[in-house]
Amino acid sequence: xxxxxxxxxxxxxxxLPQTIIAQKESENLLKNGNFEKFTGDNPDNWDANxxxxxxxxxxxxxxxxxxxxxxxxxxxDFFGSVIAGYVCQKxxxxxxxxxxxxxxxxxxxxxxxxxxxxx
Numbered sequence: 001x002x003x004x005x006x007x008x009x010x011x012x013x014x015x016l017p018q019t020i021i022a023q024k025e026s027e028n029l030l031k032n033g034n035f036e037k038f039t040g041d042n043p044d045n046w047d048a049n050x051x052x053x054x055x056x057x058x059x060x061x062x063x064x065x066x067x068x069x070x071x072x073x074x075x076x077d078f079f080g081s082v083i084a085g086y087v088c089q090k091x092x093x094x095x096x097x098x099x100x101x102x103x104x105x106x107x108x109x110x111x112x113x114x115x116x117x118x119x
Contacts, residue, residue: 035071057085065104
């Protein structure tokens with residue numbers, strides 16, 4: 001269970017609403033970087049590992065730091081295997097730009113899972 005908790009925390013840190021910003025703060029290099037737009041359970045312009053009608057580990061959340069939505073990434077048991085949700089955006093143009101990653105996360109633990117924040 002300790003490994004599952006650590007994996008869950010890592011996913012929250014890496015993938016919750018993150019914004020990659022170039023030289024000017026208003027220039028977001030990610031499409032739908034604030035996760036405001038969704039089609040079904042999938043965030044627009046992002047690849048997610050949901051299996052439609054079978055397994056949803058990535059979905060929209062109304063609990064957000066700013067805006068109307070955020071992304072919810074879960075770790076679930078799927079027929080005896082642990083499946084961790086993820087999102088990915090490919091081919092981000094970054095040539096010659098200084099990058100800054102900003103993001104916020106919320107961690108929710110269940111049962112006896114320890115609550116840890118690593119920095």
